[in-house]
Amino acid sequence: MTDPHVVGAGMIDFGELYEQSFDDLLESAYLSLIENVDKGVDPSDIDAAWYGTIDIANEGSSGSAVAHATGLFETPITRVENACATGSDAFRNAAQAVKAGDAEVALVIGAEKMTDSTEGLIASAALERLWRGRGVTMPAYFGMRATRHLEEYETTREQIAEISVKNHENGTKYPHAHQQFECTVEDVKESPTVSYPLNLYDCCPVTDGACAVLVTSEERAREFTDDPIRVAGYGLASDTFQRGAPEALTNFPATRQASSQAYERAGLGPDDIDVAEVHDCFSITELITYEDLGFCEDGKGGQFVDEGRPHLDGDKPVNPSGGLLSKGHPIGATGVAQIAEIFEQLRGEAGDVQVDSPEVGLQHNIGIGRNATGAVSCVNILERP
Amino acid sequence: MVVIDGHGGYVPLYRVDRSEVAAQHGGRGRGESAVPARDENHVTMACEAADNALARAGVAGEDLGAVVTASVSDPFAEHGIAAHVASRFGATGDVRTTDLRGSRRAATDALAAAREFVAANDAPALVVGVDVLPADPDSDDVAEAGAGAGAIVLHRDADQPAAELVGVAQETTGFVEHHRRHGEAAETGDAKFEGRHGVGEAAPAATERALDGATPTKAVAAAPSDRLSGAALGGVDAEQVSTRDQVGDAGAAAALLDLAHLLETAVTGETALVVAYGAGGAGAVALETTDGVGTADAKSVATYLDASEETTYAKHLEYREPVDYEGVKTP
Amino acid sequence: MSGPRYDRSKRQDQHLIGFECQACGWVSFPEEKRTCKRCGDAPAEMAEVQLAERGEIQTFVVQQYLPDDIETPQPVAIVDLPQEGEGEPARAYGLLTETDLEEIDVGTEVVARFRELFSDGERPINSFKFSVPREEKA
Known part of the structure; x- marks a missing residue:
């Protein structure tokens, strides 16, 4: 057994990349990685690859899409799909294989071409299914937590909006982020209603992107580098509100389960986390994730924001990259990009969004599966060795 | 003896103001017409009324021996309503289902058929009328197109029946003036002609036979127009119970919806008359109300009439069977 | 296939029947399960239970953007439907019909309504939605 380490990351600018095909995205991320590894990497060093995509554009359903983009035809390439946790689970699979000694140098690559299928996620609501998923969209599924959180706790609409304000501000300082603009709490509250209680600025944009580590x-x-970052722990779990747990109406028990697995593997706890990239597909998701990860008590996510703790200069900076709200959420790439950002943060290379000498970073995704009745969460913890 | 053990109605929530519809064509109108929601159809509306009737009767769906439905607007040539309603309430297996259609007489024909089934088999029968009349913007009766459902549970005997069926009769003349093809507006012809030779020759004869000398205090009448339904009760000196002002033309459902409303508002010991006039003749049913009559509760027709939300002329046109308007399906 | 594929779950799609895990009391609805989603018992002994028509909104949203064949605004809620007898409620999500944002809150009572969910080709497929009781609007 060995400890897996991240030794390099290649990120492309996220955005509406109409000029790039799905294959172009994969190729760009791969080349960015090759160019960015400190001491260089020979493609022949790579002995396995894990590839994350939900293939929303219907262009890369098998690992051979990566082989075509990279030339790694003789290398085993496994495609991973696990809802919004696709990228982070691809990373987790690679880390496991390295830990087991089965692979020594593993490529993790994630990509999604969301602009080719904007109707893809909305159309899922048109499913002709009884009870399951019919008439329900992503903002509805997350918005239901917001309604209940606002009702059950002292959470305010302004606190939820402030998360979007914070992340958009961070995004303007992060060169790869898709949406480069700032907004105010009033802007969020006055933007068009998407799914009450969530408005347009509570929602992440439709973004293409790819990333490789x-x-x-x-x-x-x-x-490969004199400054590798150790993979300290990882966890993965699923849940559905149907199981009846009261906290499943306000929060995501899957995140609690996945993070406790990761904390236990790492021998660390929430207090040890110096920086986090978490899944803010919607503003409310980040608020309840503070609670699920143990950064604050249940129901205190709003207060956590009010105290400025997740801000860039706070004691628990969350989403310095701008998060999904500003950076975008190309599903297969999202988790891999978060790993790349934590890697940069722990190496002190995060530029204008660098937080103060972090030692431990956490990456988190929460995804909806089973046509909106279930959720899957993946958590990875990285540490300076 | 066959009794009415339960009765229930259903009216969609949405209503269009007929004067607003008439104003589109420079005419005048009064009252409202019920407009089904986009997620309602003949089966769902029939089930709402049937649910209320079965609950009143305290009859479990699986105990039903027959389900008879009446409709003049079922959009399907083959598909049916009765078996779908039966299955929704667990009345599967050795259960007779009958879909009656083609004339508004289907309402009284359904009561007659169910009565014979109950008398012969000693198992309760469910009768449901349901209709969503098409609205053609080019037709005079566009504002009147209504929607609703009415249901009756017949039983050989019951602890507290609402009424006893004392007479069932019909008068078949073969006269057809008002008629309609699927996807088209109704052809109504000369009202005076139909009044004299249609309803005038059919309804009184059927009524006289059903009443067999009794004098009704309350009556319901269903016919293709307000004028014809008035004519169907010509010569009968009884209070007419009608939901037409709020519901519009509910087709074959009208007689059963109005009967449910009558039974919720009548007192014990009244004689009541149901007349349905349509293509081919008229049917009539005479009732004597008994101890179980007059039960108005949260699910009564009065509640459905009181609970309403205004909707638009556009939705009035949209949520019905599409009709061709100058060769183009409407809407 | 000779009929709508929804036939395979027609009983619980047309009747408010739940399936209660005899090991932990969890109620599966509308799926008829042989494993328990809560305690993981497998194979689980599931007892059929009758659910009430009236339940309570646990949380909800009102959606503004949906495919064209679904009307907006479209409220969706998580609803707890109690058993007719003793035992835990079933927790299901349901579309609301003839109900506006102003009429609902966490804790609002809603009633199961038999409605058209979509069309299978030309055939309407009916099952349950929820609404505030009609008498509340009278």
């Missing part, structure tokens, strides 16, 4: 064994890490 390289994970190696501890023994091989220093062939």
Whole structure:
């Protein structure tokens, strides 16, 4: 057994990349990685790859899409799909294989071409299914938590909106973010209603993107960089509100389960986390994730925001990259990009969004599956060795 | 003896103001017409009324021996309503289902058929009338197109029946003036001609036979127009119970919806008359109300009439069977 | 296939029947399960239970953007439907019909309504939605 380490990351600018095909995205992310590994990487060093996409554009259903984009035809490439946790679960799979000694140098790559299928997620609401998923969209599923959180706790609409304000501000300082503009709490509250109680500025945009990272064994890490970042822990779990847990109406028990697995593996707890990239597909999602990850008590997510703790200069900075709200959410790429951002933060290379000397970083996704009745969460923890 | 053990109605929530519809064509109108929601159809509306009638009767769906439905607007040539209603309430297996259609007489024909089934089989029968009349913007009766459902549970005997069926009769003349093809507006012809030779020759004869000398205090009448339904009760000196002002033309459902409303508002010991006039003749049913009559509760027709929301002329046209308007399906 | 594929779940799509895990009391609705989603019992002993027509909104949203064949605004809620007898309620999500944002809140009582969910080709497929009781509007 060895400890997996992240030794390099390649990110492309997220956005409405109409000029790039799905294959172009994969190729760009891969080349960015190759160019960014400190001591360089020879493609022949890569002995396995994990590839994350939900294939919303219907262009890359098998690992061979990555082989075509990279030339790694002789290398085992596994496609991972796990809702919005697709990218982070691809990373988790690579880390596991490296930990087990089965792969020594593993490529993780995620991509999504959302603009080719904007109706894809909305259309899922048109499913001709009884009870399951019919008439329900993503903002509805997350918005239901907001309604209940506002009702059950002292959470205010302004606190939820402030998360979007914070993340958009961070996004203007992060070059890869899709939406480069700031907004106010009033802007959020006055933007058009998408799914009451959530408005347009509570929702992440439709964004194309791709990202790649390289994970190696501890023994091989220093062939690629003098500053590798250790993968300390990971966790993955599912849940559905149908199970009847009261906290499933306000929060995501899957995140609690996945993070407790990751904390336990890492021998760390929420107090040890210095920076986090979490799943803010909607503003409310980030608020309840503070609680699910143990950054604050249940029902205190709003207060956590009011106290400025998740802000760039707070004691628990969350989504310095601008999060999904500003950076965008190309599903298969999202989790991989979050890993890349934590990697940069822990190496002190995060530029204008660098937080003060972090030692431990956490990456989190929460996804909806089973036609809006279930959820899957993946949590990865990285640490300076 | 066959009794009415339960009765229930259903009216969609949405109503269009007939004067607003008439104003589109420079005419005048009064009252409202019921407009089904986009997610309502003949089966769902029939089930709402049937649910209320079965609950009143305290009859479990699986105990039903027959389900008879009446409709002049079922959009399907083959598909039916009765078996769908039966299945919704668990009346499957050895259950007779009958879909009656083609004339507003289907309402009284359904009562007659169910009565014979109950008398012969000693199992309760459910009768449901349901209709959503099409609205053609080019037709005079566009504002009157209504929607609703009415249901009656017949039983050989019951602890507290609402009424006893004392007479059932019909008068078949073969006279057809008012008629309609699927997807088209009704052809109504000369009202005076139909009044004299249609309803005038059919309704009194059927009524006289059903009443067999009794004098009704309350009556319901269903016919293709307000004028013809008035004519169907010509010579009968009884209070007419009608939901037409709020519901509009509810087709074959009208007689059963109005009968449910009558039974919720009548007192014990009244004689009541149901007349349905349509293509081919008229049917009539005479009732004597008994102890279980006059039960108005949260699910009564009065509640459905009181609970309403205004909707638009556009939705009035949209949520019905589409009709061709100058060769183009409307809406 | 000779009929709508929804036939395979027609009983619970047309009747408010739940399936109660005899190991932990969890109620599955509308799916008829042989494993328990809460305690994981497998194979689980599931007892058929009758659910009430009236339940309570646990949380909700009102959607403004949906495919064309669904009218907006479209409220959706998570509803707890109690059993007719003793035991836990079933928790299901349901579309609301003839109901506006102003009429609902967490805790609002809603009643199951038999409505057309969509069309299978030309055939209407009916099952349950929820609404505030009609008498509340009278």
